[in-house]
Amino acid sequence: MATAKEIADKAESNDIRSRWLLSAPALLIVFLAALGPLLIVVVYSFLTPGNYGDVKWQFSTDAWVSVLLQRDAFDDTLSFASAHLSIFWRSVSLSAMTTILTLIFGFPTAYFIATRPEHRRDIWLFLITIPFWTNLLIRTFAMQEVLRNDGLINWLLQLLRITDHPIQLMYTNFAVLLGMVYVFLPLMVLPLYASMEKIDFRLIEAGYDLYATRFQVLRRIIVPLVAPGIVAGSILVFIPSLGAYVTPRVLGGGTNLMIGNLIELQFGQGRNWPLGAALSITLMAIVMVALLFYVRNMTRSDGSHG
Amino acid sequence: MAKRFDVRQQNGFVTIAMVCFFLLYLPIGTLVVFAFNDNESLAIWKGFSLRWFHVAWNYTLVIESSIRSFQIAAVAAVLATITATMAALATTRTKPYRGLTLKYAFINQPLMVPEIVTAVALLIVFSRIKIWTGYSGLGYLIAAHTAFCIPFAYLPIRARLESMDLSLETAAADLYAGKWQAFRHVTLPLLWPGILAGLMLAFVVSLDDVVITEFVKSGGQDTLPTFMLGQIRRGVTPEINAISTVFLVLSIGIVTAFFFFSRKRT
Numbered sequence: 001m002a003t004a005k006e007i008a009d010k011a012e013s014n015d016i017r018s019r020w021l022l023s024a025p026a027l028l029i030v031f032l033a034a035l036g037p038l039l040i041v042v043v044y045s046f047l048t049p050g051n052y053g054d055v056k057w058q059f060s061t062d063a064w065v066s067v068l069l070q071r072d073a074f075d076d077t078l079s080f081a082s083a084h085l086s087i088f089w090r091s092v093s094l095s096a097m098t099t100i101l102t103l104i105f106g107f108p109t110a111y112f113i114a115t116r117p118e119h120r121r122d123i124w125l126f127l128i129t130i131p132f133w134t135n136l137l138i139r140t141f142a143m144q145e146v147l148r149n150d151g152l153i154n155w156l157l158q159l160l161r162i163t164d165h166p167i168q169l170m171y172t173n174f175a176v177l178l179g180m181v182y183v184f185l186p187l188m189v190l191p192l193y194a195s196m197e198k199i200d201f202r203l204i205e206a207g208y209d210l211y212a213t214r215f216q217v218l219r220r221i222i223v224p225l226v227a228p229g230i231v232a233g234s235i236l237v238f239i240p241s242l243g244a245y246v247t248p249r250v251l252g253g254g255t256n257l258m259i260g261n262l263i264e265l266q267f268g269q270g271r272n273w274p275l276g277a278a279l280s281i282t283l284m285a286i287v288m289v290a291l292l293f294y295v296r297n298m299t300r301s302d303g304s305h306g
Numbered sequence: 307m308a309k310r311f312d313v314r315q316q317n318g319f320v321t322i323a324m325v326c327f328f329l330l331y332l333p334i335g336t337l338v339v340f341a342f343n344d345n346e347s348l349a350i351w352k353g354f355s356l357r358w359f360h361v362a363w364n365y366t367l368v369i370e371s372s373i374r375s376f377q378i379a380a381v382a383a384v385l386a387t388i389t390a391t392m393a394a395l396a397t398t399r400t401k402p403y404r405g406l407t408l409k410y411a412f413i414n415q416p417l418m419v420p421e422i423v424t425a426v427a428l429l430i431v432f433s434r435i436k437i438w439t440g441y442s443g444l445g446y447l448i449a450a451h452t453a454f455c456i457p458f459a460y461l462p463i464r465a466r467l468e469s470m471d472l473s474l475e476t477a478a479a480d481l482y483a484g485k486w487q488a489f490r491h492v493t494l495p496l497l498w499p500g501i502l503a504g505l506m507l508a509f510v511v512s513l514d515d516v517v518i519t520e521f522v523k524s525g526g527q528d529t530l531p532t533f534m535l536g537q538i539r540r541g542v543t544p545e546i547n548a549i550s551t552v553f554l555v556l557s558i559g560i561v562t563a564f565f566f567f568s569r570k571r572t
Binding site for chain 2: 015018033034106
């Protein structure tokens with residue numbers, strides 16, 4: 001006869017089996033249409049470009065070499081691919097600046113929401129999320145309305161007689177930066193708010209009681225308490241900025257490309273799919289490094305509080 | 307009278323916050339205003355008019371791509387929500403078991419990878435399948451949308467499940483309800499707001515997607531966002547403002563409905 005333990009064990013293994021069955025469809029779809037294709041990108045990065053796009057099934061590391069180096073057409077020497085490097089540099093620096101600017105604007109905004117009376121916070125949060133759920137393309141396009149030669153800013157500048165001819169704002173790094181800050185700001189505010197909401201304001205009061213100035217309270221009490229939110233928000237902004245495709249394409253024109261546009265170019269006009277694949281993996285690698293940094297920070301801050 | 311000292315106040319924060327809210331709404335506000343502008347040139351105001359809405363409405367490509375957007379979003383959101391609900395049931399309210407963390411990572415994977423990378427990955431795979439099978443229908447777009455919608459549907463459902471008390475299901479079992487009966491009459495009604503939230507999020511996310519659709523679609527399969535992207539590339543036409551405004555009102559409507567719905571419940 002089965003003992004009670006055996007029965008319990010059997011029930012548990014049945015439970016786990018049904019749990020695997022239940023999650024199978026979701027796992028399968030994600031594997032087939034998201035994770036699996038990624039693995040194939042890795043394979044493609046080691047093949048030879050075909051004549052009309054696609055690939056020839058011939059092993060080659062050329063794509064990886066040309067991510068960073070370019071072969072001179074005449075004497076076959078290798079030098080740094082300055083075009084690629086400058087695009088990588090633009091992507092990383094624009095994303096970093098986007099992160100910093102969203103933090104500068106987002107921090108006070110999140111703090112403002114967190115210090116409202118409880119029943120009002122929902123409304124303010126809602127006002128932050130509305131643009132966030134509005135189509136990214138439409139928001140970028142709306143930014144174009146502001147930046148164009150006959151757009152809002154130039155109209156205002158001319159109205160105020162600051163300039164008599166439109167200033168070129170569109171198709172500059174500035175336009176891309178502004179667009180990304182605009183698009184990603186809610187992604188910074190939401191995690192910041194989440195960690196500010198939990199602040200124990202008695203700590204701040206204690207700070208003032210001990211004669212700290214407002215700035216000291218901000219720097220020594222609020223910022224450390226909100227640190228996990230700052231890291232989370234920065235990651236949430238930095239990663240999509242790095243892979244941005246729509247914003248640089250609409251606001252940056254053909255000259256202010258970012259990695260995302262460079263990848264697209266290889267699959268489109270460039271007809272060099274292996275290079276596009278290698279660039280994609282490179283982008284993934286940068287993202288993974290950022291995520292690892294995040295995970296390490298999170299576990300460290302968990303440890304110090306627990 | 308001096309203002310009372312408030313420990314919560316920080317110098318200038320309220321001002322920056324207000325500027326922030328203003329700037330957040332300035333561009334979309336401008337867009338909406340100019341959608342009603344009776345002028346070929348976008349920026350010079352020539353009086354109120356609905357002509358661009360009219361132009362857009364008579365533009366068959368706009369209507370077709372809108373319908374396609376909604377078809378894809380509806381199917382993908384429903385599929386994503388069903389599978390995500392099942393997955394959420396399988397990954398909550400349990401002792402940790404082997405593979406649980408792996409499942410989380412798997413389900414949330416589409417969130418961690420830059421969209422452009424997923425997009426080219428799907429381009430590679432689907433173009434191969436297209437050659438093998440000859441099929442070039444909406445199936446690819448629906449599969450892709452379902453995959454990246456799954457985490458968005460999963461998160462609110464899981465959150466709801468985790469805040470739910472297991473004792474009600476246990477009580478049902480004590481009253482001789484079968485597993486299915488307990489699920490049907492106890493778990494599902496309690497979980498419903500979470501499922502609906504997941505469904506709405508998935509729908510909006512699918513409706514919004516530009517990048518993946520742009521890469522996966524076959525000829526003549528434009529959704530509204532990819533159609534608009536093409537229009538913008540070819541030079542801005544005023545009816546884009548009108549289309550954007552309609553789209554804007556629609557997504558704000560969905561999100562507002564979601565907001566009030568979730569507020570009433572809690």
